[in-house]
Structure formats: structure tokens, C-alpha cells
Amino acid sequence: MTMTQERMNTVGSDETFSDDIRALRKERAKIKNRRDDIVIFPNGDKWFVFDDDANRLFEVLGWQTSEKLMDEGAISWMNLSDEGREALLLTDLNPISLWKHAEINVAGWSSEEDYKADRLSLAQQTLDYLLQFNRNDHAIVNLGKFPIYSKDGDIDTTENICFVDFDGRGSVNLFTESGKTINLVYGQEWNMMGGGDYIISTGNMLNTQLEDVKHTLLNYGSVEMQRQLKTDDIMEEYNSFLSKYRYDHVLMEQQDFYEALGDDAVSMASKYHLKLWDRDAGNGLVVPMVMLNINQVDKVLSEADDVLIEESRIMESRDELALKPSPLNEGLNETLHFNESGIKKTRNGDYMVWARLNGVDLPDKEISPEMGIRYLRLIGGAEKELLLRSALQQSYGTEIGQLATHSQSAMVKI
Numbered sequence: 001m002t003m004t005q006e007r008m009n010t011v012g013s014d015e016t017f018s019d020d021i022r023a024l025r026k027e028r029a030k031i032k033n034r035r036d037d038i039v040i041f042p043n044g045d046k047w048f049v050f051d052d053d054a055n056r057l058f059e060v061l062g063w064q065t066s067e068k069l070m071d072e073g074a075i076s077w078m079n080l081s082d083e084g085r086e087a088l089l090l091t092d093l094n095p096i097s098l099w100k101h102a103e104i105n106v107a108g109w110s111s112e113e114d115y116k117a118d119r120l121s122l123a124q125q126t127l128d129y130l131l132q133f134n135r136n137d138h139a140i141v142n143l144g145k146f147p148i149y150s151k152d153g154d155i156d157t158t159e160n161i162c163f164v165d166f167d168g169r170g171s172v173n174l175f176t177e178s179g180k181t182i183n184l185v186y187g188q189e190w191n192m193m194g195g196g197d198y199i200i201s202t203g204n205m206l207n208t209q210l211e212d213v214k215h216t217l218l219n220y221g222s223v224e225m226q227r228q229l230k231t232d233d234i235m236e237e238y239n240s241f242l243s244k245y246r247y248d249h250v251l252m253e254q255q256d257f258y259e260a261l262g263d264d265a266v267s268m269a270s271k272y273h274l275k276l277w278d279r280d281a282g283n284g285l286v287v288p289m290v291m292l293n294i295n296q297v298d299k300v301l302s303e304a305d306d307v308l309i310e311e312s313r314i315m316e317s318r319d320e321l322a323l324k325p326s327p328l329n330e331g332l333n334e335t336l337h338f339n340e341s342g343i344k345k346t347r348n349g350d351y352m353v354w355a356r357l358n359g360v361d362l363p364d365k366e367i368s369p370e371m372g373i374r375y376l377r378l379i380g381g382a383e384k385e386l387l388l389r390s391a392l393q394q395s396y397g398t399e400i401g402q403l404a405t406h407s408q409s410a411m412v413k414i
Helices: 015-029 051-061 082-089 113-131 194-206 208-217 222-243 261-273 294-303 327-331 369-377 382-395 400-408
Strands: 008-011 042-045 046-050 066-070 073-080 137-151 155-167 171-176 181-186 249-253 258-261 277-282 284-294 305-313 340-345 349-357 365-369
Touching: 015 046, 046 051, 051 073, 066 277, 066 294, 073 082, 073 113, 082 113, 082 277, 113 181, 113 194, 113 365, 137 208, 155 194, 171 194, 181 194, 194 208, 249 261, 249 294, 249 365, 258 261, 261 284, 261 294, 261 327, 261 382, 277 400, 284 294, 294 305, 327 382, 349 369, 365 382, 369 382
Parallel strands: 008 066, 249 305
Antiparallel strands: 042 046, 046 073, 066 073, 137 155, 155 171, 171 181, 249 258, 258 284, 277 284, 340 349, 349 365
């Protein structure tokens, strides 16, 4: 995914704007600050930075600036929220000094383009602020179903944000209802090309529940330990049924859904067009699962010969689970053909997918550590096969499909 940052320009000369900026520059010139100080001015319930200070925040943190023309040339500026100010205090900029001087009114001269850039910058500040509270490799915040808003304020009703993942490397990912995974930021590299609207929507949603999200991030480890212990118990219960009986499928009845786990979940997802989810099993491991409602259960019962339905001893509700859409979903309906293929770990610690088609070695492609570790830990089975198929589809996609279609040699189907 290509990541970039782009400035939003507001072209035009506004006398009120120009007068305010000239006055601020006079105030700014009085401050004997060091090079690394960021000078901010009060602006209603927010703060204001401009010129080199705004450019510095853009360059170091990636926060969106607005740009406007004056007779003296272009000027960059940005609003800061209280969360943005707090995030600055916690960064590695060395040191940060915050100054308050003459008050201004940005709203009096900001345009529609300024407003769009401002919403984006404030959302970035919220995400950076919340990242400071995460002490986990991954912390998943469940948003239920929250619609995605465009920069123009319109709602995209075809997509809903379900989960936001804060990881320990300074990355934020979101998972949509359709199973799409979108990286918003990695370090300070913001995904402006593909995720600008998602950044705004996610920031807006998180900002409405800041204290709850902070509590989740700060206490995620203990909450997750409870979830993992539950998963261990449920898997033990599930496997006991599989070992005792021979059924086509085993379904566990929970409070408001039915679930299948492991290879059985993979098989059912493919056969009945269900979405796969990752259930956290601890120690970096996840268990694939499918959730079924009563209508989907009826369909399975009508098509399968032997189905066991058992009420779980550990009753859970859908809302209690911090599930992520599984990356295996991308490979469920793909039929790719290769002579050979696999996933390997290199000496420098990267994970690569490789494939050979018609006797020709295709270039190795890097995949996520999560997918590589998960694949290599599995001995075999439907989940491992689907992981490989998903990695091949993500890495080679149409390129491989076209080569496979035109191939005249015998191939082994993966």
C-alpha cells in the first residue's frame, strides 16, 4: 500500500487572514525559542501553529497542514486539539516548548478546503494521542458498526468500521464490516492516498469515546488474558467433541450465535460462503472461526449429513469477542494453480511467499510477519492451505491468474 502525505491548498488572499498572520509573526518574533521548540497560539478551544512550526509538525509527525497564499507568499498552518498538544508533549522531539500569546480566530477566515484539512489533521492527532496509551503488541477496540464519512461530510453507507487495531510498533489498522483491512498509519507514515476518509471517520469516532478507549488500551492485557483463557477452554471443549464423534460439522451454541472453529470453520466458510474471523488464542496465535445465525444453521443442517450442535459451557455473546476479519478470507474463493509454492523465513527475519509456474521461479514477495508465523506454526490442514492461497493471492493476484490461464503444462492445484 502506497503511503504518502499531501498538502491541501487554499488559494486566495484574504485580508483578515493576512492581518492576523502578520500580527502573529510580530508576536512570534519576540519569542527567543530554541530550534526544536514548537510555538503555539490559543485559538478558541484549540491551538494554532503556522510557518516553520506547522511545517515541522508535518515533516516529523505527518499531521496535515493547510496552505494559503498571502502577498508575502504561501503560509502553512494547522490547528491543534488538546489531544494533539498532549501528543506533542509525549513525542521524541527534543525538547518541546509550548508558548501562549495573542488570541486569534481562525474560524473567521477558514474556507471549506481549510475545514477538510483541519478535520484530517485533528483526526491524526487523536490517533497519535491514543497510540501513546498502548502497551500491547496489539490492542483491538470494538466500535460496533460505525459508518465511514468522506472528507466532504457524506456517509458511505456501503462500509462500516468495526474494529481498530493499535499495535506496539506505532501502527493503526482498521477492519471494516466487509472484511477489508486498511492501514491508517505506520510510525508517522500516514496512508493519505487510500485512507484519508478512513482516518477522519476513525478519528471522529474515537474522539467521541476517548476515555473509554484509553481505558481499553491501558487495561487491554488483563482483558485479553481473560479472553484467551476462555478461548482455551472453548477449544478444549470443541476438540473433545471432534475426538469422540465423527461428524461433518460441530457447532457450539453461544448466547447469540453459533460458532465453528479451526479446520472445520475453514471448511464451512468455503462451503457455505461464510466470513472467517480470527479468535485470539494468546501467544500470538489465533484460531479461525465462523459465526452463524439461526438461518445459516438451518442451511447447514439441510445440506450436511451429520451435524452436532452443543451448547457451550462457557456462554459468550458476540459483543464480548474482540474478533478481527481473518486474512484467510481473501483466499477462500480463489483458484490459483502452481507447480510449487510455499512460505519461508529469511535469515534477516522477513517472511516471503514463493511460487514456481511452468518451471519459472516467480520473484519472492514479502508478506506480513503475522501471516508467516501463523503458516509456519501449522503442521498441516485446511487452515494452512488457505493461508498459503491467501498469501499467493495477495502477493501475485492477477499476474499469476493470467499466467495460469495461459499455461499449457500440467500443474498441481494448491
